[in-house]
Amino acid sequence: MASILAVDDSASMRKMVSFTLKTAGYDVEEAEDGVDALEKAKLRTFDCVVTDVNMPNKDGITLIRDLRQLPQYKHVPMLMLTTESGMEKKQEGKAAGATGWMVKPFNPDQLLKTLQKVLG
Amino acid sequence: MSIDMSQFHQVFFEECFEGLEAMESGLLSLDLGDIDSEVINTIFRAAHSIKGGSGTFGFTVVAGYTHIMETLLDEMRDGRRQVTKPAVDVLLGSVDCLRDMLTSIQNEEDINMESAAKHQEALEIELTGKAGSGHATESTPATTEDAAPEPEEEPEEEIAEEQGWKIAFCPYLNLLQTGNDPVRLFRQLSNLGELTTTVNIQDIPPFSELEPDECNISWELKLVTDATEAEVKDIFSFVEDDCALEFAPLAKPKKVKKVAKPKPVAVVDEVKAAPVAEAEPTTPAAPAPPAAKKPVVEADASKNAPKASSSIRVDTDKIDTLINMVGEVVITQSMLGLIGENFTMDKVGQLKRGLAQLERHTRDLQQSVMNIRMLPISFVFSRFPRLVHDISTQLSKKITLKLVGENTEVDKAVVELINDPLVHLIRNSLDHGIEMPADRIAAGKPEMGTIELKAYHRGGHIVIEIVDDGRGLDKNKLLAKAIEKGLVEETAILSEKQIFELIFMPGFSTAEKLTDISGRGVGMDVVRRNIQSLGGNIDIISELGKGTTIAIHLPLTLAILDGQSVAVGDETYIVPLVSIIESINITEKMLNKVAGKGETFKLRNEYLPIIRMREIFNVRSGAATKSNEGVIVVVEGQGALCGFLVDELLGQQQVVIKSLEANYRRVEGVSGATILGDGSVALILDVPGLVRLSVR
Known part of the structure; x- marks a missing residue:
């Protein structure tokens, strides 16, 4: 099953995302901010990255931009979780290389459905 | 898939309360003249996380409320809004309000909507x-989420006779560079119905010019489905800016609609609707109009205590150390096992070394385990800046609070139990200690009073000090008061220390009038009792006017x-080392009998009462020769010195406290038991x- 890196500084959200994905059978690793995520992403290549946008140390958009620079992450799908439904943040994310986005709040089913779009 | 979201609630609440604390301390540390953008950012992030989480976990009222805070903070973060004192105060009020809301939700109580509405307004x-609207319920995240409400227009959504869509999908060169893949899109589409694809490869350049990262292929898709245009478009939502996309219903070719302009994505609509509906069962109180609610929660300090949770967060480093230790112990144990298997006397040296190693590892292991229970005292200290801020404003005093040694680690149980006594002591310092600004200036002191809250380790103890530069204690006034209240005899001559300790007597209050700040029913006697129940003691040093x-002083750990x-006869007793002042060899002759007052013993210039352990515990065994000579262990308890007469001192050691109450019953004079080597x-x-x- 596909491996996913779930990045969120909020433990409850991270747990929710990770638990949902694990229940669905994915192999999930958690990271608590962009810096942590980048380190973990270098250790092994994940099939997908799901990241929050607003985080301390390194935000999600910068993380996506940094990951895209790595050859092994050139085509890996990356989803950003954002509370901002405005186009502005999404455009910024797309420009950084995000594959798609999810608008918070979302429930586990929506998460899995969106993931299907990029992993299906 | 159905996932029980309530399993994440505990973590969510913990996180929220941490976030609120971060917001509070951030707000309090803001210097209005010189705004630190990192602080604003931290506050914003905390509000943002609470909003995101509460929306996800279905606490719509909280989400709606934090949304407004977030908007305000976002404007401050971007510099669009000035950070003003009133704004900070409103935000601080909101932090309290949120804390109440979350506590209510956590305890499954109704939210006090009136107070929430007031703060929201x-x-x-x-x-x-x-x-504003004044009603917290009126803005749920769903309605506040989208700044500009998008027009719900899908005029062509009526279902065509021959159902399905013809799609011209022409990716731009960069489509693949964001991790999107046309193959996956097609797979999604084929889930909706029968998909026929026609590939157009005429744009593929000659091989020498081919860039593998670029998408040079376009497709004509035919999808036979009863899905609506919105559903189909949703599949393309991530790539709509990276391709040219044309939709046409299969049966009605005239209704071609070009979808090139960027438009709000269907995902948004979907996501918006769901959590609101899902939220209702979890927070039944939320959607009701505030008028119908009776105010259940009063903004009361005691209400702020969330449900006691016995979980503990442990630094992963500590756990790693522990696992490492266990590994060492296992290695040593197997080494000893090997020696024991074929033991000959020439292996004694090896055995001794092994045992020494085992001892060292056990000690390390013990320390690591104890470490797990250790929390930085900042867990307690962090709430005091707010307390000082609020109370000093209320009293119109100018006071700064300095925290020193917040990272000093103490046992979790101590952290939990020391809070109330500290609150009481700090309130006292604020109320009675620090003078009004005018009085301070008149006394030649700086207008701004200072309270210092310090924590540090000394010996096996943690010391917490509350130092104020206020008016100090007036010995004469204290003594007069105590005499007036009949707590001491008029003729009594008391040392300075004894006079200060009068304030710990039940029924003693020096304040001319009880104020709302410090007169809260708990006296200093309760404070002292609480601290003593933790195995600690409390001292006062004061200088009038200074x-x-x-x-x-508290023990590092309670375990x-x-x-x-x-030794008393054949029995062994443990005297806590903290209480021992000194130990002296004596003979029976050195004891004085005072009629009606028992025995005393002169230590330098003071007469100390003697307690014979043999008599107290009714020990009859042991060599009788010991009865007329022994050792006096001078101890301090209840602020008084006293001598315990024992037969012999054996040795100092660390002992693990086992509760006597849990295993037997409470015995007066005994705080617990331990198992010796x-x-x-x-x-x-x-x-x-x-x-x-012994006094009795």
């Missing part, structure tokens, strides 16, 4: 400059104690208890 006024220092083992049980003496016992 204040926030909205701050945000817009005019009165200030007061209150020092609390292990440094003890002095003493030889397997026998020794009682741990409760020094203050014994002193009380």
Whole structure:
């Protein structure tokens, strides 16, 4: 099953995302901010990255931009979780290389459905 | 898939309360003249996380409320809004309000909507400059989420006769560079119905010019489905800016609609609707109009205590150390096992080395385990800046609070129990200690009073000091008051220390009038009792006009104690090392009998009462020759010195405290028991208890 890196500084959200994905059978690793995520992403290549946008140390958009620079992450799908439904943040994310986005709040089913779009 | 979201609630609440604390301390540390953008960012992030989480976990009222805070903070973060004192105060009020809301939700109580509405209105006024709706319930995240409501227009959504869509999908060159893949899109589409694809490869350049990262292929898709245009478009939502896309219903070719312009994505609509509906069962109180609610929660301090949780967060480093230790112990154990298997006397040296190693590892292991229970005292300290801020404003005093040694680690149980006594002591310092600004200037002191809250380790103890530079304690006034109240005899001559300790007597209050700040029913006697129940003690040093220092000494942990083992007959008792001042060899002749007052013993210039352990515990065994000579262990308990007469001092050791109450029953004069190296049980003496016992 596909491996996913779930990045969120909020433990409850991270747990929710990770638990949902694990229940669905994915192999999930958690990271608590962009810096942590980048380190973990270098250790092994994940099939997908799901990241929050607003985080301390390194935000999600910068993380996506940094990951895209790595050859092994050139085509890996990356989803950003954002509370901002405005186009502005999404455009910024797309420009950084995000594959798609999810608008918070979302429930586990929506998460899995969106993931299907990029992993299906 | 159905996932029980409530399993994440506990973590969510913990996180929210941490976030609120971060917001509070951030707000309090803001210097209005020189705004630190990192602080604003931290506050914003906390609000943002709470909003995101509460929306996800279905606490719509909280989400709606935090949304307004977030908007306000976002404007401050971007520099679009000035950070003003009123704004900070409103935000601080909101932090309280949120804390109440979350506590109510956590305890499954109704949210006090009136107070929430009041705070929300204040926030909205701050945000817009005019009165808002005033009802917390009216803005749920769903309605506030989208700044500009998008028009719900899908005029062509009526279902065509021959159902399905013809799609011209022409990716731009960069489509693949964001991790999107046309193959996956097609797979999604084929889930909706029958998909036929026609590939157009005429744009593929010659091989020499081919860039593998670029998408040079376009497709004509035919999808036979009863899905609506919105559903189909949703599949393309991530790539709509990276391709040219044309939709046409299969049966009605005239209704071609070009979808090149960027438009709000269907995902948004979907996501918006769901959590609101899902939220209702979890927070039944939320959607009801506030008028119908009776105010259940009063903004009361006691209500702020969330449900006691016995979970503990442990640094992963600590756990790693622990696992490492266990590994060492296992290695040593197998080494010893190997020696024991074929033991010959020439291996004694090896055996001894192994045992020494085992001892070292066990000690390390013990320390690591104890470490897990250790939390930085900042867990307690962090709430005091707010307390000082609020109360000093209320009293119109100018006071700064300095925290020193917040990272000092103490046992979790101590952290939990020390809070109330500290609150009381700090309130006292604020109320009675620090003078009004005018009085301070008149006394030649800086207008701004200072309270210092310090924590540090000394010996096996943690010391917490509350130092203020206020008016200090007036000895004469204290003594007069105590005499007036009949707590001491008029003729009594008391040392300075004894006079200060009068304030710990039940029924003693020096304040001319009880104020709402410090007169809360708990007296200093309760404070002292609480601290003593933790195995600690409390001291006062004060100088009139200069200030007061209150020092609390607490054991580092409540599970292990440094003890002095003493022999009484054949029995062994443990005296907590903390209580021992000194030990003296004496003979029977050095004791004086005072009629009606028992025995005393002269230590330098003071007469100390003697407690014979043999009599107290009714020990009959042991060599009789010991009865007329022995050792006096001078101990301090209840603020008084006292001598315990024992037969012999045995040694100092760390003992693990086992509860006597849990295993037997409470025994006066004994605080617990421990198991000695030889397997026998020794009682741990409760020094203050014994002193009380002997007075009777």
